[in-house]
Amino acid sequence: MEAVLTSAVAIVGTLLGVGFSYLVQHRMTTRNERFSRWRFLQEERMAAYSAYAASLAQCRRSELDRWHRAQENPGSAEATDARLESYRLRGVARQELFRIRLVAQAPDLVRLAEEALHQVSAIHEAHDEQACHRSGHDARRAVEDFAHAAGQQITS
Template identity: 45%
Template sequence: MWTAVIAVVGTLLGSVATHLFQRQTAERSAVLARAEQLRQERIAAYSAFAGALVDYRRGQNDRWHRAMEAPGSVAAEEARIDSYRLRSSAHQALIRVQLVCDDPQALDLAAAAFEVTNCMHEAPDETDRSQRSEQARETLSEFIGTAAPGVR
């Protein structure tokens, strides 16, 4: 009789231990899946932001050049309108970065890169425009360098 009791108790203990291990494994898998999903979302958001900001920077340079070459011309007006469209895309990408990034330094750099790019068309001369364009490129590179470790 004691043998049967020991067998039943052993079976129950084995079932409880198996259940606990399976639950712990499932919870660990869920945490890892969530972390990987967030990592993928960050990669997508950061790369979309970088691409949108590169396009916006190009548009701002184009806007400045068209305005300097022929102020008030059709080409200058088209470049200005295109820069608004590119700014909207870059701003949307910045918002997406703000939603998935938890690094305050990376967030500050993303906002700074957007703002520097946003002000490029206000440059009074070629030297200042070139400096602003380079500053925008460098600030974006700093953002990428700061954000990258979070997705590796």
């Protein structure tokens, strides 16, 4: 009888040990999966935010070039090329904006991203050199505001 009791205690102990090990491993696996998803999302955000900021910088430069070419020689091949390049780069920036909308947590960040693109896209509409300079400065500030808010989201 004592052998049966000892065997029963051993079996119960083994089952409790296996059950406890399972729970601990399940928790660790779940925690590791959550962390991996969080890290992947953070990396995706970093890539999307930096690509968008870079595309805005290129688009801004292109819009300034477009304005200057149109002022120097309206209707010239250079002005047409600059206009077409600004369209192309604005399209790239819009593509990157869609990525921002997909990965951004905060609606305020998406609003800043949209505002930055709006500011950049408006540069070529300036009526004189001073307005162009001011518009370019406003666009740079809008891009910097977006980049700052994106950095805050990544580090929080």
